[in-house]
Amino acid sequence: MSFTLNPYFIFDGNSREAIHFYEKVLGGQVMGIMTFGEMPADPNQPLPEEMKDRVMHAHLKVGATDLMFSDTYPGMPHQQGDWIxxxxxxxxxxxxxxxxxxxxxxxxxxxxxxxxxxxxxxxxxxxxxxxxxxxxxxxxxxxx
CATH class of the missing domain: 3.30.720.110 (Signal recognition particle alu RNA binding heterodimer, srp9/1)
Structure with missing residues (x-):
């Protein structure tokens, strides 16, 4: 088998803040941030306005480690610190x-x-x- 593993952090609308916090604290480099609004539109599942600025996927490189981030949908159950x-x-x-x-x-x-x-x-x-x-x-x- 050949694969890699990495932590994937899930936040409730504050991924961007967390990414930049860990970037500073851990000396990381942001490799990319994509919002839900940047994804191709799907007319069968329209995106609520409040989702458009939330982070769909982000990548922070810390040394040789990849940290990934995403936000939940508004109203989705979320316990801070438990969604890794x-x-x-x-x-x-x-x-x-x-x-x-x-x-x-x-x-x-x-x-x-x-x-x-x-x-x-x-x-x-x-x-x-x-x-x-x-x-x-x-x-x-x-x-x-």
């Missing part, structure tokens, strides 16, 4: 499906594995111990 997930990045879809199925056994699928704009295979699963994992296969990078 582990992101797993397998290189192959078959490996992602195998890991996801193993974590799902006795656990709960939060979001089934599916194709997303940034990944051919992405899903979220909570294992039988209550730990939430995001499984994400990176999209193929175009050859230059």
């Amino acid at each position: 997930q582990i992101a797993i990045h397998p290189t192959e879809e078959a490996e992602a499906r195998e890991i996801f199925a193993a974590l799902e056994d006795g656990g709960e699928v939060v979001m089934p594995l599916t194709k997303m704009d940034w990944s051919p295979c992405y899903g979220i699963v909570k294992d039988k111990f209550g730990v939430t994992f995001q499984v994400n296969v990176a999209a193929e990078q175009p050859q230059s």
